[in-house]
Amino acid sequence: MTDALPTGATIGILGGGQLGRMLSVAAARLGFKTCIFEPGGDCPASHVANYHFQAAYEDEDALRKFAASVDVITYEFENIPTSALDLLETLKPVRPGREALRVSQDRLTEKTYLADMGLSVAPFAAVADAQSLEAAIAATGLPAILKTRRFGYDGKGQARIMTAEDTPQALADMQGAPAILEGFVDFSHEVSVIGARGLDGSVACFDPGENVHRDGILRTTTVPARLSAAQRSDAVLLTAQILNRLDYVGVMGVELFVTPQGLVVNEIAPRVHNSGHWTQNGCTVDQFEQHIRAVAGWPLGDGARHADVVMENLIGDDMDRVPALAAEPHTALHLYGKADTKPGRKMGHVNRVVR
Amino acid sequence: MTDALPTGATIGILGGGQLGRMLSVAAARLGFKTCIFEPGGDCPASHVANYHFQAAYEDEDALRKFAASVDVITYEFENIPTSALDLLETLKPVRPGREALRVSQDRLTEKTYLADMGLSVAPFAAVADAQSLEAAIAATGLPAILKTRRFGYDGKGQARIMTAEDTPQALADMQGAPAILEGFVDFSHEVSVIGARGLDGSVACFDPGENVHRDGILRTTTVPARLSAAQRSDAVLLTAQILNRLDYVGVMGVELFVTPQGLVVNEIAPRVHNSGHWTQNGCTVDQFEQHIRAVAGWPLGDGARHADVVMENLIGDDMDRVPALAAEPHTALHLYGKADTKPGRKMGHVNRVVR
Known part of the structure; x- marks a missing residue:
């Protein structure tokens, strides 16, 4: 842990949504302080963070103060304005680095990059x-x-x-x-791998989960996914290949289509991923802590899973089901503290644990 | 859930140490906001809370503002000054209630109360x-x-x-x-039961854990504890008896000596308890969320355990072991974000998960 941040150091997080919120809790669990940069007020991450810079991504003065307050910078979403990153990366380490953002911010660049690596894409x-x-x-x-x-x-x-x-x-x-x-890709189902790469180049992947979408939004992730041993191993190996090629530091979500001809990469997300929320109740080190460990230069958790889990997103009016869900056995609620319920808005999720 | 607090409501917590910190994270997970009342600055709970009132327990004005900011009040330690409680309970519900505090704040009252119930004590x-x-x-x-x-x-x-x-x-x-x-009680080992009672009178207990102390401080809790089926059932039943007798709302820790003549009650703590930290990695609903569910009038989790766990406290210089512990598989670190390491000070704990 030569380059490891000591406990008590401060992790800066760009973006104050639910991913930033769960990253902030994970950072606290390792003894770090957290500082959120988010233009919106009363954002989910600010409820569980030490500091909240409420400012626009164009506010250079605020960005400088934010950078001065933190020891390392990470983010919860990939569409951070380039100008903000240009400034921040001159001031503090930004992890994952620019290459991952460059590739994943543009679908055409991403598909080309993956195809050039020899991976199957649509x-x-x-x-x-x-x-x-x-x-x-x-x-x-x-x-x-x-x-x-x-x-x-x-x-x-x-x-x-x-x-x-x-x-x-x-x-x-x-x-x-x-x-x-x-x-279109003629696939039987979609799975995703949540992979992580440490500052020292070590790689650890969680078990692939099987995803079901509705109206373009993830509804459920089930672990373990329906995959043969060979497909499981392919999924993990290609994820490691992408992480290494990008010299990546942090957690990445890799969505894969399962086809009779093999796995087809749908897209990559250079951040913690909705389809990895099951790890909160299935693993000793979850995806959020794994990401914090990586960006802080700590050893990665091994990704071992001690339970089967079905994760279900709570979207919009699903919040009306919270009283019933709270009474369900073996069910962990994770609510995001968002003040307004809107159709299509991710309000929380539940992890149903099956030992 | 007639009397249940809705998500978005604010839980007030008296005390800003590690127990308040973990209560605050659990409350956030259920969509609540949290407000900490703690005289000390930069306290562990404030790192993961919405608000921190930094004021003395004698500051009536601050207590009134605190009460006005929250929907229900709970606490992380039993030695809250009586005058503060006298004021607060006229303003907002305080859970667990005064009877539990009255009994547990005084060892003589506590022993007498338990003996009068027909329970064995030293x-x-x-x-x-x-x-x-x-x-x-x-x-x-x-x-x-x-x-x-x-x-x-x-x-x-x-x-x-x-x-x-x-x-x-x-x-x-x-x-x-x-x-x-x-x-002195001639006991073979000490166990504790973390029990909870909801606003509706329902009771749920976690599996008893076996405790090892050194220098008067808890070092490890191992679950499951060495108990016969009859002892396990006795432990849970007597805990339920205490919870019901006190008309208790929240989580309570009950320490028991195991003797050839049966279980002897050592002491009760009207709060989440160090010997219940294992539940964070062994149960879907941990003791902190269980406590928040109870004081918020939500249904209790069932206490089911999906893994065996050994909890070890990190005390003082044990913090030097953090880099090595972070690299251990199946080991969850929980650090408290305390700025200064002192001999005998609880700095964090690890839960080692054994499936």
């Missing part, structure tokens, strides 16, 4: 206008899905193209933003 | 001066242990009397405070 092509969209459709076939290259999450900035007739509307949905067309 | 007698000490020794025999009636913890305010020669020094150690002499 057929894809860049789309700038009607003409390139036509060429892209010729390359990937239909149905396909048109996505903005940047700033998409939870199904936002996406449009399905089932037949040629859908093309104009899909293009209009992009509102002129650079886009990528992705061909 | 032989005891009140001590005010040299004369009553002599009479007490005649009643309990030697060796015995002289303790102040109030404000003792972690072996403080205690003196062993092995032979009559130790008597003057033991009495001097009490510094004139009212005391109690307790006869």
Whole structure:
């Protein structure tokens, strides 16, 4: 632990949502203090953090003060404005580093990067206008899905193209933003691997979980996932390959489609991931602590799982079910402290533990 | 959940040490905000709480503002000044209630209360001066242990009397405070039960843990404890009896001596308890969340255990072992964020999980 931060050091976290909140609790458990940078007030992370800088990502003065208050900087989301990172990385270590952000902030760059590594990805092509969209459709076939290259999450900035007739509307949905067309992959189910890489280059992965989405939002993750021993090993090995190639430090989520021809990488997220929430009740060291250990230069937990878990997201009105869920045995509630319930908003999750 | 606090409500916690810290994290997990009342600055609980009132327990104005900021009040230690409680309970519900504090704040009252319930306790007698000490020794025999009636913890305010020669020094150690002499109990080992009682009167207990002390301070708790099925059932039943008799709301720790003649109650603590820290990594709902559920009027977790756990306290210089402990598999670190390491000071604990 030569480069390890001592307990009592301060971890800076960009973003004050539920991921920042659970990172902050994990950091406290290791004796660190935490400092949240988040423009919004009363944000979930601020409830469990030492300090909250409430300022815009364009506020250079606030960014400088934030950097001066912390020993290392990490983040809960990948779409941090480039100008903020340009400044911060001159002041304090930012982990994971810029390469992971550069690759994952742009779907086209990401797909190209993964394909160049020899990994299977969906057929894809860049789309700038009607003409390139036509060429892209010729390359990937239909149905396909048109996505903005940047700033998409939870199904936002996406449009399905089932037949040629859908093309104009899909293009209009992009509102002129650079886009990528992705061909459909014929998969049986989706799994994800939550992998971690330490400052010393060591890698540890949690067991793959099986994900079910609805309306573009993750609903459940079940561990263990339906995978053969060979698929399980492939999933973990390709995750390690990506982590090493990026010289990554921290936790990463890797979403994979399971097909008869093997695993196809859907996308990577350079941060703790919703599909890794099950680790809070299935592992001694969960994904949040694993991430903090990595960015603090501590040894990684081994990822060992001591229970089977089904994680279910609580979205919007699912909050009405909290009284009933609180009375369910073997069920751990994790609520995010968000003041307003909105349709599609992630309000919390439950982990159902099956020994 | 008629009287249940809704998520988003604020839990007030008197005391900002490690127990308040872990209560605060548990409250956040259920979507509550937390407000700590603690005279000390930079206290462990304030690192993970929404608000910290830094004021003395004699500061009526601060107590009033604290009460106005919260929906329910609980505490992490039993020695809260009576005047503060007198004021607070006129303003907001205080849980657990006064009866539990009245009984447990005074060792003589506590022993008498438990004995009156028909439970086995060590032989005891009140001590005010040299004369009553002599009479007490005649009643309990030697060796015995002289303790102040109030404000003792972690072996403080205690003196062993092995032979009559130790008597003057033991009495001097009490510094004139009212005391109690307790006869020795010939026990094979000590166990404790962490029990909880909800606002609706429901009771749930965690599996008994086996405790090892050194220098008057808890070192390890091992779960499961060495107990026969009958002893285990006795331990849980007598805990439920105490909880019901006190009309208790919250988590209580009950320490028991295991003797050939049965279980002898050592002491009760009207709060979450060091010997219940193992529940953080062995149960879906841990003792801290259980306490918050009770004081918030939520349903209790069932106390089910999904792993065997050995909890070890990190005391003083044990902090030097943190780098090595962080590299141990199946080991969960829980550090308290205390700035200064002192001999005998509880700095954190580890839970070693054995599936």
